[in-house]
Amino acid sequence: MQVIAGKARRLLLKTVPGLDTRPTQDRIKETLFNIIQADVPDSRFLDLFAGSGGIGLEAISRGAVKAVFVDNSKKAAACIEENVRFTKFTEQSDVLCMDAVAAIKSLEGKYQFDLIFMDPPYGKGLEHLALSALKDSNIITEDTILIVETSLDTDLSKLEMDGAFTIMKEKRYKTNRHVFLKRNS
Numbered sequence: 001m002q003v004i005a006g007k008a009r010r011l012l013l014k015t016v017p018g019l020d021t022r023p024t025q026d027r028i029k030e031t032l033f034n035i036i037q038a039d040v041p042d043s044r045f046l047d048l049f050a051g052s053g054g055i056g057l058e059a060i061s062r063g064a065v066k067a068v069f070v071d072n073s074k075k076a077a078a079c080i081e082e083n084v085r086f087t088k089f090t091e092q093s094d095v096l097c098m099d100a101v102a103a104i105k106s107l108e109g110k111y112q113f114d115l116i117f118m119d120p121p122y123g124k125g126l127e128h129l130a131l132s133a134l135k136d137s138n139i140i141t142e143d144t145i146l147i148v149e150t151s152l153d154t155d156l157s158k159l160e161m162d163g164a165f166t167i168m169k170e171k172r173y174k175t176n177r178h179v180f181l182k183r184n185s
Helices: 026-036 054-061 074-087 100-107 126-134 157-161
Strands: 044-048 066-070 093-096 115-118 145-151 165-172 176-183
Touching: 026 054, 026 145, 026 165, 026 176, 044 054, 044 100, 054 066, 054 074, 054 093, 054 115, 066 074, 066 100, 074 093, 100 126, 115 126, 126 145
Parallel strands: 044 066, 044 115, 066 093, 115 145
Antiparallel strands: 145 176, 165 176
């Protein structure tokens, strides 16, 4: 896994040992950033369920002014911190080793994010818990773009039915997808 573009282009990143995390493949990461490229420069980026931090580091490399990385695994947080130091993005990065919902609450009043990316473990409903915490949170605005990486069979239609979010678009890959959301005002 590597940083694809920007200031840290081609730097190889470490991944979390074991099978507890599932790094986003470079070709899928490249497609994602092609979609959001106009929104990344000068943005504040939240990387929930960050794993090794590859998505947030890609955002900083491409011009985000700040990235906050959240993962409840100590191994993942240590890996992210190592990757942050290696890419020399220490000033632009904060790493929180905690549950995503607790992190969302702890960030209230400190940041408003332009982009939020989450890639929770599949099949556990964690994206619903995080989005439920975000729907009334002051860390997002009606302009914040939320991106959820999910398995192809994860049902996010309830989000639109309860009126909290609108699905703007979806990009499907062979085994997963990115769903792009905005909070309804």
